[in-house]
Amino acid sequence: xxxxxxxxIVIGVLALFVIFLYNSxxxxxxxxxxxxxxxxxxxxxxxxxxxxxxxxxxxxxxxxKGVLENVTKARTAFLNADTMGKKAKASNxxxxxxxxxxxxxxxxxxxKANENFLQLQEELTGTENKIAYARQSYNDMVMEFNxxxxxxPNNMIxxxxxxxxxxxxxxxxxxxxxxxxxx
Numbered sequence: 001x002x003x004x005x006x007x008x009i010v011i012g013v014l015a016l017f018v019i020f021l022y023n024s025x026x027x028x029x030x031x032x033x034x035x036x037x038x039x040x041x042x043x044x045x046x047x048x049x050x051x052x053x054x055x056x057x058x059x060x061x062x063x064x065k066g067v068l069e070n071v072t073k074a075r076t077a078f079l080n081a082d083t084m085g086k087k088a089k090a091s092n093x094x095x096x097x098x099x100x101x102x103x104x105x106x107x108x109x110x111x112k113a114n115e116n117f118l119q120l121q122e123e124l125t126g127t128e129n130k131i132a133y134a135r136q137s138y139n140d141m142v143m144e145f146n147x148x149x150x151x152x153p154n155n156m157i158x159x160x161x162x163x164x165x166x167x168x169x170x171x172x173x174x175x176x177x178x179x180x181x182x183x
Contacts, residue, residue, distance in 0.1 A: 021154055021157055022161060024148070025149065025154075025158060025161070028141070029163070031141045031145075032141045035134070035138035035142075036084060036138055038134045039131060039138055039169065041134075042127055042130045042134055043087065043091050045130075046124060046128070049120060049124055049127065050075045050094075052120055053071075053117070053120045053121075054072060056111075056114060057101070057111060057117065060105075060108045060110055060111040061104065061108060061111065067100055067101050067104050068101070071094075071097045074090065074093045074094040074097040075094060077093060078090035078094050084167060085167060088167075088169050088170070091131070095128070102121065105121075135169045139169055142166045142167070142168050143168075145165075145166055146165045146166060149163050149164075150165075
């Protein structure tokens, strides 16, 4: 066989490998971005529910002004976040302040009986569950993408094509702590 034909076949096979790898990396990167967009939708929904929640609680929790201010500050921080990392951090802060708000609300029986408050609390709980599911999906996609670009020989080609690792959406340190239960 002609050496030129062999070289042509080898170059063709390598080119096909690079093309298939590039296309699979693009597909995975787009899936990661879509998974982040799904989280972002739920985070925005939660942020949109908070003003209604604060309004329902204001009249009952006059002595808990600090808690309400913290919720409002956390929401503002989330709305002003402009990167994935900042949004993730602000989202964790918002989750913590909402937990504080719901914990303090236990001291107000009239508030716990308020239908509007109960409905908002239920909607926020549902949204938190959707956020948790979306975070899991996002992290699964990030893991798949990062693994693909770290494997040999993909890592050499991915580096040349400027593919970099994506960041996982990690739980805040407070969420990782064990909950103390006392009887």
